[in-house]
Amino acid sequence: MDFEDTPEEAAFRAEARAWIASTGKRFVPPPDATDAEIVRIAKAWQAARADAGYAGLGLPASIGGRPGALIEEIIFLQEQASHPMARVEIMTLGTGMAIPTILAHGKPEHLEKLGRSTLRGDTIWCQLFSEPGAGSDLAGIRTSAVRDGDAWIVNGQKVWTSGALFADWGLLITRSDPSQPKHRGLTYFLLDMRTAGVDVRPLKQLGGRSEFNEVFLTDVRIPDRLRLGEINGGWKVAITTLSNERLALTGDAAVGRNLIAPLLRLASRTRAADGRPLLEDSGFRERLASYYVTVAGIDHIGARISTALSRGQNPGSEAAIGKMTLTRWLQAMGTFGMDLAGIAGCIVDRDGDPDLFEIQQGFFLAPGYRMGGGTEEIGKNILAERVLGLPPDIRPDKDAPFNTLPRSS
């Protein structure tokens, strides 16, 4: 084993670090920046990355990427981790999910039209999958697609759509044949979000921010040439998007956000209930240690993934673990940290104690993180079935025609 970089990796790391330190200064959003401003800066940052050759690492050269450079992508993300842009996730959907899906199921003209602009951050993507009646059970979606000549007419409602307000294109899954069993009557499209009949409405989350949207689709006309995969073969395409989503989530903000440092700092200037320094308190130490071994374990799982990638192997199923463990811990330690602060913990003050504020952000963000990219309960089902080989649950709806299934009341 060797935890150090190879000479080539070390050289790339030094180069990326220097570039981020010098160029990155121009891409720091002011503290009171609106979401629109942050997106504008994120797009410019992505373009700067592309110009410098730091975008599309691991993606085909035909769209401006550098194939076989996944390890460099990981190093770049590690070096970028302390830059504010590391917490802006809007690009991941395009480079981490849309492009891989188009590569696997699209036509050359799809890639030609959208690949390069996605890599440069000029095209922003959203994922039109979940619906009010279909979340964990994604194959139960009801948004309809009806053939009309060389196009399709789409009607329905999507929800929990991150970034839709700023998205240029969407990855859309629809029901094209309700007389077939639920997984078999689905068709997948690329949707230009400027098409008539697309209506995006922000949803305000419990913490006060609006990252999600609902998207209403009313008589939206999509040309058949924007279909990915076969008619009624959309489930297979959706699976490609979802498995890339799980991989993309290993490097995302939900996984990168941990409260170890703010908890340690808070403890160093706070007293325990018995009046002694909190840092020496047994309860604090035991809890923090168990949290830390999870954070460090996920970090080292990242190193195992890098090892597999640098050997040209596919990372194993351990890649999915990060999100489903750390988000649960984030929620628990958010509550724990506020408890340490006592009565002060119930006041949210952006200009007050920065560590307490960060802990409170964890408290508010964690419930959403625990759902994003699939709930941890669904994640555990997938682990148990695909990794441990346990049998699937009995699904009474699996082979019945979709239009005969009972609906939620």
Place this chain on the structure above:
Amino acid sequence: MNLDFSDEQKAIKGELRRVLEAHPGVKSARDALEGRAPFDKALWRTLGELGWLSVSIPEDHGGQGLGSETLCCVAEEIGRSLAAVPFASSVVLAAEAVLLAGSEAQKRKSLPALASGERIGALAIADSAGPLLPQSITTVCRDGHLTGTKIGVTHGMIANLLVTVALRDGEPELFLVEADGDGVERQPQTGVDPSRAPARISFRNAPAQALGATNGWNGIRRLLDRAAVVVAFEQLGTADAALELAKDHALNRRAFGRPIGSFQAIKHKLADVYIANELARSNAYYAAWALQADAKSLPLASATARVAATEALERAARELIQVHGGIGVTWEHDCHLYYRRAQHLALVLGGLKEWQHRLVAELARAA
């Protein structure tokens, strides 16, 4: 970046696994439980003859000098097999103590016999209940002779050579004592895990040799830090084996017309065990690198590996019984061999709380 065993190390693991399959570890743990044999002598002899006990001992001292990562490979396989052999006591604790703090002459005298398995070593460290702290050491050394009593000495009943901790001029130090020597009295204790042959050992003016380069309590901590990494691999191997057994049962046992492994309550339980094992594996891999490289991060890496492995194995052993239902709580079923081993390994280098404290002390120091 390379956080995985090499192909050569993986081949070594596969080879050892075949050796261990010929000596079922669960059977030897059962034999110890039933009082038939305190450990598997035949397997121990085979391991010694084939060189499995000497991988990390330098070539000058009868070993193979393959380094501590290879030692971790061996520990993981021995843990997986559940074999009743004094591996960590002899090879990891006793031999490592001599390597860290012994003189050239002491190394020449002790290491070849430990490397071949001809002699068995054990660490006698605790004088009383509670955490391992310098102020809880009461055994003393005067004029080269020890007086005091050590409790819970793992493999103390089958050891030939004891490494022990005593105060000399008020400073804790490591000492070598012949287990059958004058002034040494050994009494068997009933172990949580009887396959660890635990003993209470009294020294009454027992002749002892100081391991002169101990460097006080810091040196003793260093020995425990290094051993904790290797023991984490033993724990990981046992945890993987427990998960496999639980999974096999969940696939075979049917209830309500289907395998119980198709129920989410069982799936989520086993997924949690899998996750804990993977976290433990990743932390153990990092610590194995830190150990081999003698990295500055070793104390933190070691405590992290230790805490993660202890938590993972405790969970795996607990849920192994729960998934089995009623049959899992019988004496005849093997589940409790894992449950016993898990708890023994959780305590053998000091308990979970001690290592959690150590971890946060290291974190706070680094911050």
